[in-house]
Amino acid sequence: MSISDLLFAFTEWLRTTPIVNLSLWISETKASLWIGSHFWAIPVMQNIHILSIAGAFGSVLMIDMRILGFTGKGRTMSQTIRRYMPWIWWCLLLLIVSGIGMIVGEPVRELVNPIFWIKMGLVILAILVSAGFHSSVRRNMARWEMSHDGRVAVRVGAVLVILLWFAIIFCGRWIAYAPV
Numbered sequence: 001m002s003i004s005d006l007l008f009a010f011t012e013w014l015r016t017t018p019i020v021n022l023s024l025w026i027s028e029t030k031a032s033l034w035i036g037s038h039f040w041a042i043p044v045m046q047n048i049h050i051l052s053i054a055g056a057f058g059s060v061l062m063i064d065m066r067i068l069g070f071t072g073k074g075r076t077m078s079q080t081i082r083r084y085m086p087w088i089w090w091c092l093l094l095l096i097v098s099g100i101g102m103i104v105g106e107p108v109r110e111l112v113n114p115i116f117w118i119k120m121g122l123v124i125l126a127i128l129v130s131a132g133f134h135s136s137v138r139r140n141m142a143r144w145e146m147s148h149d150g151r152v153a154v155r156v157g158a159v160l161v162i163l164l165w166f167a168i169i170f171c172g173r174w175i176a177y178a179p180v
Contacts, residue, residue, distance in 0.1 A: 010114035011180065019111050026107035035105035042105050049098040053172065056091035057165045059084040060130075064158035081137050088130055095123075108180060115178040119171035126164055133161075 014020070026032055035041040066072035066080045075083075103110045110116050 007114050007178070010117075011112070011178075014112050014114060014117070020108075023107040023111045026104060026111075029104070031104050032107065035101070042102065045098045045101040045105065048094060049102065049172075052091045052094040052098060053169060056088050056095065057169065059087040059091070060161060060165055063133075064162055067158040068155055077137065078141055081134065085130075085134055092127065092130075110175065112180045113175055113178050115171050115174045119168060119175065122164060122168045122171060126161075126168060129161060129164070 027036075062071065062084050063080055066075070066077065072080050
């Protein structure tokens with residue numbers, strides 16, 4: 001079974017769930033009708049969303065590049081975290097707000113789309129990883145200040161987080177092209 005067969009089966013399953021009725025109900029709300037009647041609303045929300053992804057991913061990349069030893073060698077890990085974690089959290093907040101706006105504006109396109117649900121799963125995973133990482137750094141600051149050159153697991157984790165964000169960005173772009 002190919003990935004396209006799996007995605008088709010996922011779409012067909014989504015069409016049998018209450019998500020379809022929820023999508024249709026949302027599409028009749030005042031907010032959805034307002035967004036639909038103002039041609040600029042979705043592009044503005046998409047731009048906010050894209051800029052927020054860029055901010056979050058850029059911040060994640062700076063932290064991970066510090067972990068991998070490519071940048072930020074003149075800063076401690078705690079300085080790096082203090083500098084970039086607020087950007088990640090604020091950008092995630094903007095992503096949620098703009099994402100909800102786009103869902104309200106085009107609920108069927110979003111909610112009955114298997115790529116949307118894959119992206120949401122990846123975003124939840126990214127939030128959990130970010131929260132866990134932030135918590136780990138706060139609890140174990142002294143250990144994080146040491147060199148990470150020998151800590152293969154931490155370096156592999158940094159690479160996996162970068163790949164996770166690549167997948168989120170790819171899925172976000174792919175949503176527009178997946179048939180629903």
